[in-house]
Amino acid sequence: MPYVNIKITREGGPDGLGPSAEEKACLIAGVTDLLQDVLGKKPATTFVVIDEVDLENWGIGGLPVEEYRKAIS
Amino acid sequence: MPYVNIKITREGGPDGLGPSAEEKACLIAGVTDLLQDVLGKKPATTFVVIDEVDLENWGIGGLPVEEYRKAIS
Amino acid sequence: MPYVNIKITREGGPDGLGPSAEEKACLIAGVTDLLQDVLGKKPATTFVVIDEVDLENWGIGGLPVEEYRKAIS
Amino acid sequence: MPYVNIKITREGGPDGLGPSAEEKACLIAGVTDLLQDVLGKKPATTFVVIDEVDLENWGIGGLPVEEYRKAIS
Amino acid sequence: MPYVNIKITREGGPDGLGPSAEEKACLIAGVTDLLQDVLGKKPATTFVVIDEVDLENWGIGGLPVEEYRKAIS
Amino acid sequence: MPYVNIKITREGGPDGLGPSAEEKACLIAGVTDLLQDVLGKKPATTFVVIDEVDLENWGIGGLPVEEYRKAIS
Numbered sequence: 001m002p003y004v005n006i007k008i009t010r011e012g013g014p015d016g017l018g019p020s021a022e023e024k025a026c027l028i029a030g031v032t033d034l035l036q037d038v039l040g041k042k043p044a045t046t047f048v049v050i051d052e053v054d055l056e057n058w059g060i061g062g063l064p065v066e067e068y069r070k071a072i073s
Numbered sequence: 074m075p076y077v078n079i080k081i082t083r084e085g086g087p088d089g090l091g092p093s094a095e096e097k098a099c100l101i102a103g104v105t106d107l108l109q110d111v112l113g114k115k116p117a118t119t120f121v122v123i124d125e126v127d128l129e130n131w132g133i134g135g136l137p138v139e140e141y142r143k144a145i146s
Numbered sequence: 147m148p149y150v151n152i153k154i155t156r157e158g159g160p161d162g163l164g165p166s167a168e169e170k171a172c173l174i175a176g177v178t179d180l181l182q183d184v185l186g187k188k189p190a191t192t193f194v195v196i197d198e199v200d201l202e203n204w205g206i207g208g209l210p211v212e213e214y215r216k217a218i219s
Numbered sequence: 220m221p222y223v224n225i226k227i228t229r230e231g232g233p234d235g236l237g238p239s240a241e242e243k244a245c246l247i248a249g250v251t252d253l254l255q256d257v258l259g260k261k262p263a264t265t266f267v268v269i270d271e272v273d274l275e276n277w278g279i280g281g282l283p284v285e286e287y288r289k290a291i292s
Numbered sequence: 293m294p295y296v297n298i299k300i301t302r303e304g305g306p307d308g309l310g311p312s313a314e315e316k317a318c319l320i321a322g323v324t325d326l327l328q329d330v331l332g333k334k335p336a337t338t339f340v341v342i343d344e345v346d347l348e349n350w351g352i353g354g355l356p357v358e359e360y361r362k363a364i365s
Numbered sequence: 366m367p368y369v370n371i372k373i374t375r376e377g378g379p380d381g382l383g384p385s386a387e388e389k390a391c392l393i394a395g396v397t398d399l400l401q402d403v404l405g406k407k408p409a410t411t412f413v414v415i416d417e418v419d420l421e422n423w424g425i426g427g428l429p430v431e432e433y434r435k436a437i438s
Contacts, residue, residue: 001352003149003193003299007268012331019331021129021137026330028132034322038315039304045352047149047193048132049080056240059247059267060293060337064240074206076368076412080149085185094275094283096184101278103180111172112158112165118206120368120412121278122226133147133191153414167348167356174351194351195299202386205393205413210386220425222295222339226368231404242403249399257391258377258384264425266295266339279366279410313421313429320424340424341372 001045002035009065010052018052074118075108082138083125091125147191148181155211156198164198220264221254228284229271237271293337294327301357302344310344366410367400374430375417383417 006027010018019027028048035041058065061072079100083091092100101121108114131138134145152173156164165173174194181187207214225246229237238246247267254260280287298319302310311319320340327333353360371392375383384392393413400406423430426437 001193001301001350001357003195005297005299006327007295007297008327008331008333009293023330024129025132025137025140027326028137029135030326030330031323032132032135034319034326035298035300038318038322039300039311041300043135044133046133046135047147049126049149050130050132051126052130053268053270056243057269057271058293059244059251059269060263060265062248062251062262062265064244064247065293067244074155074204074211074412076153076414078151078153079181080151081181081185081187082147092185097275098278098283098286099184100180101283102281103184104177105278105281107173107176107180108152108154111169111176112154114154116281117279119279119281120366122272122368123276123278124272125276131147138147170348171351171356171359174356175354178351178354189354190352192352192354195345196349196351197345198349199414199416202389203415203417205390205397205415206409206411208394208397208408208411210390210393213390220339220374220423220430222341222372224370224372225400226370227400227404227406228366238404245403246399249403250396253392253395253399254371254373257388257395258373260373266293268295277366284366316421317424317429317432320429321427324424324427335427336425338425338427341418342422342424343418344422 002039002041002047004031004035004046004048005051006031006048007051007053009058010054024050075112075114075120077104077108077119077121078124079104079121080124080126082131083127097123148185148187148193150177150181150192150194151197152177152194153197153199155204156200170196221258221260221266223250223254223265223267224270225250225267226270226272228277229273243269294331294333294339296323296327296338296340297343298323298340299343299345301350302346316342367404367406367412369396369400369411369413370416371396371413372416372418374423375419389415 013019086092159165232238305311378384
C-alpha cells in the first residue's frame with residue numbers, strides 16, 4: 001500500500017500553467033505500474049498525490065527557480 | 074508536540090468545492106483530542122495541517138480518482 | 147481516500163522508546179473514525195502513517211525538544 | 220542534497236495574502252546558506268519548497284489558528 | 293526539478309526486512325525516467341526519497357496493516 | 366506557526382553516520398531565527414523536524430546517491 005507524493009513546479013502544459021490532466025494521469029499510471037512491477041504492490045492500494053508548486057515557492061542553488069535558471073544560463 | 078498532516082480530495086462540503094470551515098475545525102479538534110487521549114500530547118503544541126488536493130492530482134488504482142470511481146462502479 | 151501522516155517524538159510508551167503497538171493502533175482507529183464521521187470518508191481507502199522522530203531531530207523554540215523543555219521548566 | 224519543506228500560514232506580506240516574493244527568496248537563500256555552513260551541503264543540490272497554508276486549514280491547540288489566537292489573547 | 297517521496301511498508305525483499313538496494317535503485321530509475329518522459333524533467337534535478345515504514349506504523353481500514361490483511365483475508 | 370522539515374542524507378558527522386546532535390541543534394536554531402527575522406514568526410510555535418535518509422534510499426539523476434557521485438566524478 002504505497003503512498004507516492006510528486007512535487008513539481010507549476011509551469012509548462014497546454015497553457016503554461018502546469019501539466020495537463022492527461023500528463024498527470026500518465027504520471028499516476030506510470031508510478032503505480034512501477035511499484036507493481038518492482039515490488040508487487042497492488043494498484044488498488046497505491047495512492048499518488050501530485051503537488052504543483054508556484055515557481056517563486058521553489059528554490060534551488062539558494063535562489064527561486066526562475067532566478068536560478070537565469071543565473072546558470 | 075505532534076504534527077499531523079491530513080490530505081483529502083477537494084470535493085464535497087457546502088458548495089462541492091471541499092469541506093466547510095466547520096468540518097475542518099472538527100478534524101482539527103478531533104485529531105488534537107485523540108493525541109491527548111492516547112498519548113497525553115498537549116494541545117498547545119499539536120499542529121494540524123489540512124491539504125485539499127484537486128481530484129485530477131490524486132491517483133488510486135493507477136487512475137485519477139474520478140476515473141477510478143467510474144471504473145469500479 | 148484520505149492520507150494522514152502523524153509525526154510524534156519517539157519517547158514514552160512501555161519502555162520509554164515510543165508508543166506501544168496498541169497506542170499506535172488507537173491512533174489509526176481514531177483518525178480513521180474521525181474522517182468517516184466528519185467527512186464520510188471510507189476506512190478502506192484511508193491511510194494513516196505514523197513517523198516517530200528522535201528527540202534530537204525535533205526542534206521547537208529554536209532548541210532541540212529536550213533542551214526546550216529544560217529551558218521552559 | 221538536502222530537501223527542505225517550509226510550511227507557513229498564508230497571511231501577512233504586502234497585501235495580507237502571504238509573504239512577498241522577496242521574503243520567500245530570503246527564506247530560500249537563508250536555508251540554503253545554513254545547510255552549507257553547518258553541514259557543507261552544496262547549494263546546487265539543495266531544494267527548498269515553501270507551502271502557504273490557508274488559515275482555516277491550520278490548527279493549533281485544537282482550534283483553527285485564528286480562533287486559537289482569539290482564545291489566547 | 294521534481295521531488296518524489298515514495299512511502300512503502302518495510303517488508304519483503306531478500307530478508308523480509310524491506311526491498312533490496314537493487315529494487316530501490318529500480319524505483320529511483322523508473323520514477324526519474326517517467327518524469328523525463330512525461331514532463332521533460334531533467335534527471336540531474338530530480339530527487340527521489342524512499343521511506344520504509346514499519347508495519348505497525350501504517351494503517352488502512354482503521355487497522356494496522358497486518359491486522360487489516362488478516363481481517364480481509 | 367511554521368513547520369519546517371529538513372531531509373538530509375545520513376552521512377558525515379563525527380562517526381560518519383550522520384550529523385552530530387550539535388550540528389542538528391545549529392540547523393534548528395538557524396531555521397527558527399530565519400523565520401523570525403524574515404517573517405516575524407514566533408520561535409515558540411516554530412517546529413523543525415530533521416529526517417536522516419539512508420544513502421540507498423535517496424536518488425538523484427536516476428541513481429542512488431552514491432552511484433550518482435561516482436558517475437559524475
